[in-house]
Amino acid sequence: MITVNEYFDGAVKSLAYENQGKSTVGVIDKGEYEFGTTTHETMLVVEGQMEVLLAQDGDWKTCSAGQQFEVEAHTTFKVKTAEQVAYLCKYR
Template structure:
């Protein structure tokens, strides 16, 4: 099991994450600043809002959904999804 942490920055430093591997698998913990973003997946992702709120447009959907503290959404591998952030928000993303 790797103990190395990886630090990533996206969208001109508006989204930052720290990657880790532990007994639960590979995850990232991060923060998104106010803004709108589009992410692509290479693996199935389980994203949980830790603090704040995210508005999400999931693949093949036409209506935005709101996810708040403790709520999780899932995005399948090789898809893209859109995110609107109205206040700085922390998240946990677990990969499968």
């Protein structure tokens, strides 16, 4: 089953699916957003570039197409985008 997710008044949209675990594939519109996690997440930037601020880090880091970052369960993280960014997120 595919589930449609929408956040921040439609500025972030994704499709959730199950294939060897839960994943989402989506698009983030330009802007700044804060997300919370319930499970460990690995986020791969498919297209575009985003700035990422993880809860344990004090500095924003750039993550470009082909790069990924990991977020621990039960934390928050922020992203900033200057353009639309496509991503793949895997949960475990």
